[in-house]
Each structure stands twice: as structure tokens, then as C-alpha cells.
Amino acid sequence: MSVDTAFRRLQEANPVPDPAVLREHRQTPAAFLATTQRRSEEMQTQDKPTLEQTDHQNTTRRRWLVPALVGAALFGVFVIAVVLSGGDEQPDVGSDGQSAVTNPEPPAVTLQVENSASLAGATGKVTGGLASPLPTAIEFGDDGTFRVLVNAAVSDAGTYLAAGDTVTFTSDADVPAWQYDPEMGPADPSQSIFGNLSCAGLPGEYRVVPQGGALFHLEVVWDECRLRVAVANRLEMELTAG
Amino acid sequence: MADSREARFTMLYEQHYDEVLAFCNRRIDRIEAEDATADVFAVAWRRSDEIDWDTARPWLYGIARGVMANRWRAGRRRMRLFGRIASVTSLAAEGPDVQVVRRAQDQEVLAAVRRLRPRDQEILLLAAWEELTAPEIAVVVSITVSAAEQRVHRAKQRLAKILEARPFTSDLSLGAADEGRY
Numbered sequence: 001m002s003v004d005t006a007f008r009r010l011q012e013a014n015p016v017p018d019p020a021v022l023r024e025h026r027q028t029p030a031a032f033l034a035t036t037q038r039r040s041e042e043m044q045t046q047d048k049p050t051l052e053q054t055d056h057q058n059t060t061r062r063r064w065l066v067p068a069l070v071g072a073a074l075f076g077v078f079v080i081a082v083v084l085s086g087g088d089e090q091p092d093v094g095s096d097g098q099s100a101v102t103n104p105e106p107p108a109v110t111l112q113v114e115n116s117a118s119l120a121g122a123t124g125k126v127t128g129g130l131a132s133p134l135p136t137a138i139e140f141g142d143d144g145t146f147r148v149l150v151n152a153a154v155s156d157a158g159t160y161l162a163a164g165d166t167v168t169f170t171s172d173a174d175v176p177a178w179q180y181d182p183e184m185g186p187a188d189p190s191q192s193i194f195g196n197l198s199c200a201g202l203p204g205e206y207r208v209v210p211q212g213g214a215l216f217h218l219e220v221v222w223d224e225c226r227l228r229v230a231v232a233n234r235l236e237m238e239l240t241a242g
Numbered sequence: 243m244a245d246s247r248e249a250r251f252t253m254l255y256e257q258h259y260d261e262v263l264a265f266c267n268r269r270i271d272r273i274e275a276e277d278a279t280a281d282v283f284a285v286a287w288r289r290s291d292e293i294d295w296d297t298a299r300p301w302l303y304g305i306a307r308g309v310m311a312n313r314w315r316a317g318r319r320r321m322r323l324f325g326r327i328a329s330v331t332s333l334a335a336e337g338p339d340v341q342v343v344r345r346a347q348d349q350e351v352l353a354a355v356r357r358l359r360p361r362d363q364e365i366l367l368l369a370a371w372e373e374l375t376a377p378e379i380a381v382v383v384s385i386t387v388s389a390a391e392q393r394v395h396r397a398k399q400r401l402a403k404i405l406e407a408r409p410f411t412s413d414l415s416l417g418a419a420d421e422g423r424y
Contacts, residue, residue, distance in 0.1 A: 006402035010355065010370040013348035019264035025276065026259055029252040036284045 251290045254298060255283060261372075262302050268371050270310060281309040300374060300381035307364075307382065354404040362397035369394050 016022065027035070262282050266275035282305045286293070294301065355363050368374045368382055380390040 001402050001406040003398045003402045006351075006354075006405045007366075007370060007398050009347065009351045009405070010366065010401065013351045014268065014371045015348075016264040016267050016371075019260035022263045022267060022272075023260055026263075029255040032255065032280070032283060033248070033251070033287065035280075036287055039284070 247290050250293060251287050254286060254290070254293060258299055258302055259283070261299060262306055265303055265306055265372060266310060268367070270313070274313065278306060278309045278313060282306045285309070297378065297381045300378040303368070303372065303374075304382045304384070351405065354401055357404050358397060358400055362393065362400060365390070365393045366397040366401060
């Protein structure tokens, strides 16, 4: 089949060939703006307590923030995978060679990257739910590639972390607020960044939602894991099984 | 200033509302599409100072992509792109036998599209259904024009290959059988 024929067939399969047929319930622009304004006021009223608690010290837009968040989240994914698989033939990360963690409940893991992120990378450590903190570093490469590094001791304990040490992600979405707003605006889920990522061949999805000020929530959706991260000058991560 | 902003937005809304709604309705059902379109124009209103009239339509599509993806993730995660192709009003004018044949043909080509990578699917649909040019597609998916041209070309070739490998049959279950795979 020729390329043109295939393309023509796809055009003919258009489920809405004529946009005009959808017009019946359209609001007028004025009515739409009135509705939008009302919703906006309602949202601001609901969000006010949260915004007041937010640390506004650092609202500068940073291009490295998304890879930092994603990198941290991915590192967390591997940590949780390591912890959840404790007791198998895989060694237990962070346990210093002692008894394996077999708790089926997902542990809370916190990754802190306190004011140490830069264009080159970020450093921090994973704590919580593990026998000892795991120092880690994230190195940013070009085009959304970065490496999650751990220190030698941890690598010795969990060599399979290395399988996912190079992570790529793509931001396949428009990034309205982050690209254009000099400062983060009020909470608005529609301005979130989202995209796909892969690590060691495993596809996943991430979404970073501004919460107002310098506070973000990051959600990484893996097949079996869900992570949430809040950022306000520092990075905190909590993992729960999805 | 405020009047000017409102006037700009009104023009944008009047010119592109139907297209944005159609864009969404080609990918999600009608009710969801209307909500998503409202979200798109709410974002557009906030960012109305940024409107470049030469690229307003792809700019809105780009926002719509984000809005729909957010909805997919917030609601039924991994909702399939083609899982809820809306009923087509224009088909109502055709006889039942014609509709059946056309449906089967559509199912086959949509099943073929589903076999493409998500990135190729999107590029291809932007070209085929939204009838966007390569520069417009570049705006929607934030890539260079040359990359858009290449991707459209490659996606068309891949679609043709898939369709060639699976010539049209009247098997109506073809598309349904494929859905489980995606």
C-alpha cells in the first residue's frame, strides 16, 4: 500500500471530520469568561491556607528542576524496588549486609536535596524505611538524560541499581506556567508538566504539578509504584505502592 | 488594556473553539472533550498576552494535549487514545450498510495506527485529522520543523507498512481484538 493511500485512509477515519457539528452547546466568550472567573475565585479561596504555608523564598524558575525531580523519583523507585524485593537473591540495599527487609508494606522514603542542586546536578540522600541513609547524586546530561549515582558502598550492596543509573525522560507536554511565568502562580493542575520516562527499559510516566509558590508535587506512575514529592527549597519524597 | 485582552481572547475563542473541541473529541468522548476544551481556553485566557496569531491554533492544541493528558492521568489512568472514539454525526446520513463497511475500514486503520509508537501516532493524527503542517506540528509538540517533517514522513511510511501487512478485511472484530494489546 502506498504511503499516500494509507494516509488518505487515516484521514477518512477522522471521527470528527467537521468541527462545526460540535457547535451546538458552545458558550459565548463572555459567558465563558464569567464562568472561568468564578471558578478561579473559588480555587483561590480553597488554596489560600496552603499558599500561606508555602515557603516563597525561592520562586525562580529553574530548568533543572524537572530532571531533578524525575531523577530523584526514579532513584526512589529503585530504592523501593530494592526494599520490596528484600529476601530474594538480591542483596538488601542499605542494610549493611544484615537481615533482609521483608516487610511487604511499602516504606516511606524521603529524599532530601537541600539547596544543593545546580545546573550540573544535585546531591542528597535517601532516608526513611531504610537501615541507613543512601547518599546519592544526580548528574544532568543533555536532552533530558541524567544519571543517578550512589556511593560505592551502596553499589556494592545493590548492584542492580546500576541497571537503572541512566535515565531518559521526555517532556511531551506544553509547559505553560513554567515556561512563561516568571514566578510560579497559584495552584493550577492544568499547568503541570508531564511526560514519559524510561529506566532500564521500563516505561513510566511522571507529572509535576505546581502547588503555588515554590511548592510542587511530583507523581511518578510505574506499574506497581506511586511516588509523591513535594518541593520547597528541598526535595521530599514519599513512596506508596500504587 | 483589559478591553484589548478580552477582545483578543474573544477573537481566539470565536475562531478556534470548534477546532479545539473537535481536536479533543477525536481523542476522548464528547463530555470529557467539552470539559477539556473549557480548561484549554481557561489556560489561554491566563496566557492571552502570549498569543501569536500565526500559531494560535497549534498553540491551543499544545495546551489541549497537556490538559487531556492530565485528565487521563487524574482519572482513568492509561485511558487508551482510541478507546472511546466518539460517534460520528456525519455518518448518520449514510445507509447502514455503508456505515458498517466504513466502520470496519476505520477500525482497521485505527488498529494500524495503534501499532505505531505513541509519538508517531500523535504526529500522524495531527497531520491527518487536524490537517496541520509540519511547522504547526512543531509548535504543538515542541520540536523543530525539520524534525516534524521527518517524523510525519516516517510515521506515514510505518503506517503504510502496517496496513500493507494487514490488508483490509471485513472482520469487524479486528479493532476490538487489537485493543487488548494497548
